[in-house]
Amino acid sequence: MAKVVIYDSGVGGLSIYQAVVRVCPQHDYVFLSDNAAFPYGTKPEDALLARVSLVVAAAIERLSPDLLVVACNTASTVALPMLRANYSIPIVGVVPAIKPAALSSISKQIALLATPATIERAYTQALIDEFAADCMVVKIGSSELVELAEKKLRGEVIDNAALTKILTPVLNNKDIDTLVLACTHFPLLATEIEAVFVAHDRAVKLVDSGPGIARRVADLAPVYSGAKLGQRGCSTAMFTRSLNAPQLQTNLADLGFSNFAVLDIPG
Numbered sequence: 328m329a330k331v332v333i334y335d336s337g338v339g340g341l342s343i344y345q346a347v348v349r350v351c352p353q354h355d356y357v358f359l360s361d362n363a364a365f366p367y368g369t370k371p372e373d374a375l376l377a378r379v380s381l382v383v384a385a386a387i388e389r390l391s392p393d394l395l396v397v398a399c400n401t402a403s404t405v406a407l408p409m410l411r412a413n414y415s416i417p418i419v420g421v422v423p424a425i426k427p428a429a430l431s432s433i434s435k436q437i438a439l440l441a442t443p444a445t446i447e448r449a450y451t452q453a454l455i456d457e458f459a460a461d462c463m464v465v466k467i468g469s470s471e472l473v474e475l476a477e478k479k480l481r482g483e484v485i486d487n488a489a490l491t492k493i494l495t496p497v498l499n500n501k502d503i504d505t506l507v508l509a510c511t512h513f514p515l516l517a518t519e520i521e522a523v524f525v526a527h528d529r530a531v532k533l534v535d536s537g538p539g540i541a542r543r544v545a546d547l548a549p550v551y552s553g554a555k556l557g558q559r560g561c562s563t564a565m566f567t568r569s570l571n572a573p574q575l576q577t578n579l580a581d582l583g584f585s586n587f588a589v590l591d592i593p594g
């Protein structure tokens with residue numbers, strides 16, 4: 328059994344956690360949310376790099392993981408080279424699933440929904456140039472959608488009109504057949520997003536990075552030879568600022584988290 332840390336600014340890491348634990352239930356997981364510095368998607372690159380360095384240093388020093396998943400497109404698209412240069416453990420990054428989206432699109436018109444920071448990244452454009460050169464790609468940056476996902480997990484009502492407004496560029500272009508959810512928060516709203524498309528009589532395929540990341544973790548994380556088939560490891564939820572959200576805590580318990588802790592970040 329391996330110890331796997333899944334790190335994001337907020338609850339988005341839970342979409343990756345769910346995909347990974349489905350494939351690799353035997354590992355011990357720490358879901359680490361840097362809620363003290365949430366959100367990441369509106370931060371300038373240098374400030375984000377500094378924050379990610381601090382959090383990852385603390386996580387690796389104090390939790391000693393076998394593998395780290397940076398379950399955040401906003402952080403991965405800027406910090407992966409720096410992290411991989413500094414640490415010897417395997418570091419899996421989550422980046423926009425542009426390749427599978429381009430491959431599955433029939434119309435070759437796809438939309439990319441991400442944080443404003445991810446939308447602007449050179450890394451994201453390089454993925455488009457490499458894997459979606461034959462596609463028309465509509466880029467949509469939204470921090471509001473990140474907040475809607477946080478609200479949902481806190482048990483608050485989602486503003487459907489706000490969600491519809493965010494999806495307007497897709498609704499207005501009937502040729503778009505594929506939507507890349509390029510922020511780990513967004514798959515948590517997949518049901519609500521699909522409902523908007525159904526209400527507008529549209530069939531748009533949602534693509535996210537979860538399944539690809541799960542396969543990568545399965546390849547990299549050492550399997551415990553003594554683990555019985557179906558044996559479940561333990562899951563801990565950690566926050567950089569103590570949690571004051573009872574419904575979120577209930578949702579985490581429903582996802583299998585039995586321990587809750589705070590990771591103090593110096594500075």
Ligand code: DGL
Binds near residue numbers: 337367368369399445
């Ligand atoms: N979940 C993160 C991502 O995948 C970003 C959310 C935020 O803005 O903090 O990009």
